Amino acid sequence: MDKILEVKDLHVNFATYNGTVQAIRGVSFDLNAGETLAIVGESGSGKSITVRSILQLLAKNADIAKGSILYHGDDLLQKSEKGMDNIRGNKISMIFQDPMTSLDPTMPIGKQVAEPLLIHNNVSKKDAMARAEEVLRLVGIPNPKARMKDYPHQFSGGQRQRIVIAIAIVDYPEILIADEPTTALDVTVQAEIIDLLKELQQKIGTSIIFITHDLGVVAGIADRVAVMYAGKFVEYGSVNDIFYNPQHPYTWGLLDSMPTLDTSEANRLNSIPGTPPNLLNPPKGDAFAPRNKYAMEIDEEEQPPYFKVSKNHYAATWLLHPNAPKVDPPASIKKRFEKFKQLGGSVK
Amino acid sequence: MAKYILKRIFYLFLTLFIIATLTFFLMKMLPGTPFSNQNRMSPDQLKIVKAQYGLDQSVFVQYVRYMGGLLQGNLGTSFQFNNEPVTALIGQRLAPSMQIGAQAMILGTVLGILLGAVAAIRKNTWVDTLATFISILGLSIPSFVLAVLLQFYLAYKWHIYPVALWDNFQSSVLPTLALAALPLGNVARFMRTEMVDVMSSDYIELAKAKGNSSWKVVTKHALRNSLIPVVTIIGPMAVSVMTGSMVVENIFSIPGIGEQFVKSITTNDYPTIMGLTIFYSFLLVVIILIVDILYGFIDPRIRLGNGGKE
Numbered sequence: 255m256d257k258i259l260e261v262k263d264l265h266v267n268f269a270t271y272n273g274t275v276q277a278i279r280g281v282s283f284d285l286n287a288g289e290t291l292a293i294v295g296e297s298g299s300g301k302s303i304t305v306r307s308i309l310q311l312l313a314k315n316a317d318i319a320k321g322s323i324l325y326h327g328d329d330l331l332q333k334s335e336k337g338m339d340n341i342r343g344n345k346i347s348m349i350f351q352d353p354m355t356s357l358d359p360t361m362p363i364g365k366q367v368a369e370p371l372l373i374h375n376n377v378s379k380k381d382a383m384a385r386a387e388e389v390l391r392l393v394g395i396p397n398p399k400a401r402m403k404d405y406p407h408q409f410s411g412g413q414r415q416r417i418v419i420a421i422a423i424v425d426y427p428e429i430l431i432a433d434e435p436t437t438a439l440d441v442t443v444q445a446e447i448i449d450l451l452k453e454l455q456q457k458i459g460t461s462i463i464f465i466t467h468d469l470g471v472v473a474g475i476a477d478r479v480a481v482m483y484a485g486k487f488v489e490y491g492s493v494n495d496i497f498y499n500p501q502h503p504y505t506w507g508l509l510d511s512m513p514t515l516d517t518s519e520a521n522r523l524n525s526i527p528g529t530p531p532n533l534l535n536p537p538k539g540d541a542f543a544p545r546n547k548y549a550m551e552i553d554e555e556e557q558p559p560y561f562k563v564s565k566n567h568y569a570a571t572w573l574l575h576p577n578a579p580k581v582d583p584p585a586s587i588k589k590r591f592e593k594f595k596q597l598g599g600s601v602k
Numbered sequence: 603m604a605k606y607i608l609k610r611i612f613y614l615f616l617t618l619f620i621i622a623t624l625t626f627f628l629m630k631m632l633p634g635t636p637f638s639n640q641n642r643m644s645p646d647q648l649k650i651v652k653a654q655y656g657l658d659q660s661v662f663v664q665y666v667r668y669m670g671g672l673l674q675g676n677l678g679t680s681f682q683f684n685n686e687p688v689t690a691l692i693g694q695r696l697a698p699s700m701q702i703g704a705q706a707m708i709l710g711t712v713l714g715i716l717l718g719a720v721a722a723i724r725k726n727t728w729v730d731t732l733a734t735f736i737s738i739l740g741l742s743i744p745s746f747v748l749a750v751l752l753q754f755y756l757a758y759k760w761h762i763y764p765v766a767l768w769d770n771f772q773s774s775v776l777p778t779l780a781l782a783a784l785p786l787g788n789v790a791r792f793m794r795t796e797m798v799d800v801m802s803s804d805y806i807e808l809a810k811a812k813g814n815s816s817w818k819v820v821t822k823h824a825l826r827n828s829l830i831p832v833v834t835i836i837g838p839m840a841v842s843v844m845t846g847s848m849v850v851e852n853i854f855s856i857p858g859i860g861e862q863f864v865k866s867i868t869t870n871d872y873p874t875i876m877g878l879t880i881f882y883s884f885l886l887v888v889i890i891l892i893v894d895i896l897y898g899f900i901d902p903r904i905r906l907g908n909g910g911k912e
Contacts, residue, residue: 311810336815343812350811355804360826360901369822370812405902421812 258428258461259285259308264321266303266312275533277303279485280321285429290455290462292472292493294508295482298530301465304482305431308463309346310338325429343370347427351434353414357406363417364390364402370425386424392457393420393450412443416450423454430455431463436471448474469512473497478566481505484530484541491567498594500587501561501569503546510584524584540572548573548581564599607895614887621883622876626668629875630661636681636870655681668876677880678873682866688877692859698768699851699858703843705778707836710740710785710843715825715832717786718793722828723820725798733790740787745846749780749853766855777854781846785839789832797828830901837890844882 266278278300285291293301306312308323308330323330330341342348347370350356358366367386371377377385383402390398393416406414415435422430432451436444452475455462464475472479473493480490481504489502500506507526528545531537540546543553552572561574572578583591635657637648652658656667671678677688714737721733756776757765767773800806801824809823810816848860859878866874897904 309811311807339813339815341813342810343814348808348811350804350808352804356808358805358809358823358827359903360830361823362902369809369814373813373818407903418808421808 256287257284258287258326260322260324261304261308262322262324264304264307264323265319266300266307267317267319268313269315269317270534273534276536277316277485277533278307279533279536281482281485281487282321283480283487283490285461285463287428288455288459288461289477290464290475292464292466292476292479293482294466294469294472294479296467296530299482300485301467301482302433305348305433305463305465308429308431309342309348311342311348340374343422343427344374344425345427346429346431347422347425348431348433349415349418349422349435352438353411353418354438356418357414359406362403362405363409364398367402367417367420367424370421374425386420389420389424390417392454393417393423395420411439412446415439415443415447419447419450419454423458423460426458427460429463430460431465433465434467435464436466436468444471451475469497469508481508484536485533486541486570488542488571489569491563491569494594494597494599495564495567498590498597499563499567499599500590501563501567501574502542502571503548503573504542505569506583506587507545509590510586514586540570550578603898607891610891610894614891617887618880618883622669622672622880623665625876625879626665627661629872630664632870634870636872672880677877680866680871680874682869682871682874688873691862691874692877692881695857695859695862698774698856699847699860702774702777702781702850702856702858703840703847705774706781706843706847707785707840709778710782710839711789711832711836713782714786714789715793715829717790718832719797719820719825719828721790721794722797722801725801730794733794737787737790737794740783741791742787743783745780745784746849746853748783749777749850752776752780753853766853768854768856773854777847777850777856780850780853781843784842784846788835788839792832792835793828796831797824800824800828803827826900830897833893833896833900837886837893840889841886844885 261284262282264278264281265276268275268277281300281304283291293304295301303312303316307318310318310330312318318331321331325341325345330338333341357363364383364386367390368379368382371382371385372379375382387398387402390402395401395413395416401408406417409417415438419435430451435451436447439447448471451462451464454460462475464472466472476493478490479493479496480487481496481502482488483504489496489500489505491499496505497509500509504526507524510524511526513523526545531541531544537543537554538557539555540549540553540558543549546553550572558570558572558575560568560570562568563574573581635652636655637643637651643651649658656664659667668678675689677692680686680688680691717733717737721730724730753765753776756762763776764773805827806819806823809819814822844860847858848864850856851858851860852864859881862874863878863882865871866878
């Protein structure tokens, strides 16, 4: 498979009145042509900042301190503002979280969808509008020809997100970044949008980086999953690796706090105790250690490296060190290991 | 849309009717008559003059008569200005007032929008500070102070513009500048606040993500959306400019309406007071109507009739 995007050792800092916040502390990943990578993590873990760094759509006080973002071998961080404008909306495009506020309220939606074409391609306005109509039909806006002249407020939330998706795919981007595209929508509409994204991916063959805090959504769309915590990836692997052979205690915590069919009033939903660390002063050791009941002394002292679990599956936890004691994961995780064995995987 | 405008025009006349009624009775409550200072007139002569102008009738009869005339577009005859019809009086003096008023509004609004936009784009830099400083000056210096300053430097000392004269465009520059300061300051402050909000909105981020250059993000998406609240203040601002122009017209010896208004009040010139009040009210109500219609053009969400589905 072709690697089209390689992020290497990305560090992003934010200058605030209280000091420098180290929001991203060394993130590396790559993206293959046509695949879907999901980045999951709780609010503030740095998911959005990671992907916004790719398009350099960060707030003014952000500083990409270190690292490189190679797109077909070309470092995007070295590009001029104009060079980036040529990438944005053309090669790499983005779907934002809140469809209610993502569209320009004073511009007809047809024009908004056609805009990237007019910016990047030397096409006539008529051709761009024809193409916009076609794409609006593709994303499931009924009667697009008539509705092109309508304004965002004349559409429902789900329809607006379809329009935002239309804007993102109108120029057939190689990479589509979806930043929590379903968070602001109700559950039935969420499922429709996920199906739409999958369908579009097959039709236009784009790669997707999908950000979410909803593991249920990940299972339905991702090929690979990265779990993010306090500005770092703590575990990444295939979707089966993460769901059925998780190794990091944080991943266990996330999976354990998902509601299942067995969840009833008697056995309440599990949660991970505590709060994420303040990244103004990131901890010396493992950032998850204070909330981790499996934490060892070394977790306080030194950040764990990535231990290889299997091909393409890595986790940053000292528990995988050969000298680490054997721990007993939560019951629900053990069940997942069983399932993994049935799938033909080998559990450590 | 047409139905809406018709409805608004009906309300416009209703408003004018109420204003005319209120002004009429308030005016009649003022002490004295138009002829109070004519000491040489004997009581008999006064009686004759009063009867001639219908002032010997009861206030209510006078009111009905006046309103009857108004319906036919007759604003009556001035008591003071050589018995001229009030419509003619206003007509003669309308042009200079309208010219400097309109020039000041256009200049102030356009410069204010630019200043506010630049301040918002360069938020928290020296450009922003300078723009804020200028707009606060514009807001806080009264137009008559500015008028005198401009007159002293640009006219008296440096001879760039005439001191106090009314003939060509040259002579309208200083009064226009003096009157433009207020709308400039007002619009710039509104524009900056609104544009700062707009620039941090999601759709501006999406516009950037589409590959728009910073310039295009501003011109194609940010400006129009920031203009919406600015349009709201144009109505009240027009009033301030109109009232400001009364004094400024005096300073630059412009034969405008403002000057006449002040005179008519001090001399109890009833028909002129009424005529000018109705005229100013009419102007204001029309400006508000235009602003409301303009709103619909700028913001599709409040477009009425067949447009909005909400």
